[in-house]
Amino acid sequence: MSRSWQWFHRWGSSPYVFRVGRRWQIGLGSIGATLLLIGWFWGLAIAPVDYQQGNSYRIIFLHVPVAFLAQSLYMGLAVAGVVLLVWKMKIADVAIQAGLPVGAVITFLALVTGAIWGKPTWGTYWVWDARLTSMLILLFLYLGAMALRPALPADVAGKAVALLVIVGVINIPIIKYSVEWWNTLHQGETLKLTERPAMPASMWMPLVVSILAFYCLAGYWVLKRLRTLLLVRESKASWAREYVEQHHGL
Amino acid sequence: MAFESFSEFLAMGRHGVYVWSSFGIACACFIGLAIEDRVARARAIKRIQQQLRRENA
Numbered sequence: 001m002s003r004s005w006q007w008f009h010r011w012g013s014s015p016y017v018f019r020v021g022r023r024w025q026i027g028l029g030s031i032g033a034t035l036l037l038i039g040w041f042w043g044l045a046i047a048p049v050d051y052q053q054g055n056s057y058r059i060i061f062l063h064v065p066v067a068f069l070a071q072s073l074y075m076g077l078a079v080a081g082v083v084l085l086v087w088k089m090k091i092a093d094v095a096i097q098a099g100l101p102v103g104a105v106i107t108f109l110a111l112v113t114g115a116i117w118g119k120p121t122w123g124t125y126w127v128w129d130a131r132l133t134s135m136l137i138l139l140f141l142y143l144g145a146m147a148l149r150p151a152l153p154a155d156v157a158g159k160a161v162a163l164l165v166i167v168g169v170i171n172i173p174i175i176k177y178s179v180e181w182w183n184t185l186h187q188g189e190t191l192k193l194t195e196r197p198a199m200p201a202s203m204w205m206p207l208v209v210s211i212l213a214f215y216c217l218a219g220y221w222v223l224k225r226l227r228t229l230l231l232v233r234e235s236k237a238s239w240a241r242e243y244v245e246q247h248h249g250l
Numbered sequence: 251m252a253f254e255s256f257s258e259f260l261a262m263g264r265h266g267v268y269v270w271s272s273f274g275i276a277c278a279c280f281i282g283l284a285i286e287d288r289v290a291r292a293r294a295i296k297r298i299q300q301q302l303r304r305e306n307a
Contacts, residue, residue: 055262059272105279113272231294244298
């Protein structure tokens, strides 16, 4: 068997993911928490004040990371959906179930922090502009996919959720280009991979640290929930029993 | 440092309520995620322990 297939089979095995996932969970969690403390302290206390927006702009160190993550996580779950539908890999189903609530919370945060930032900047908490509305749709996609599983018989629920998540990917380019296609109150892209940022390094560096922090923390949150779900779903499996007996006793 | 004193840092130049409520809500969400997972995990472990005890009895 080729190396890549070995890799594929290992990551399809629950006890392997449960065991190795713990190491990743600890690593990503500690790196993410450290980066977040650095990024937020840097952004909140050290970065200079914005000459137009004053200190309200500091919400950027929370708002932009969660807004990025809300979309990236959705794309990640859609990839997991394809893996489930094409290769029938069960762990992808567990990953989707673990990731959806995390994505919903992160999207909720992007909307709420955006609204709070909007009040001192635009004079209103909410406008029905294309960026805000498409982000609200993303939240509904997350919540809809979460609600679908318990509403369907177990043998088809995973596939249906995966399909809904995949179809919803159409919303991601709409979010991304909403600020170009329509006249929005929301400003254009904050950071582009291909261009120098418009803001000074003293502002974008803590922003990059905060973004990296949130990506690590997302990995931590999803893995943590995934490992819990494995214990819930496979409570009758011998690996789960051995784990509980060894680490938690009877 | 962008601020002269800690009270200025908290005030955020009249924007304190916006900045701190945003970060506060975020921290509350993270704590919520942690608690929810902790409860689910404890429940799963308890269920497996009960199964094991029933079989050993």
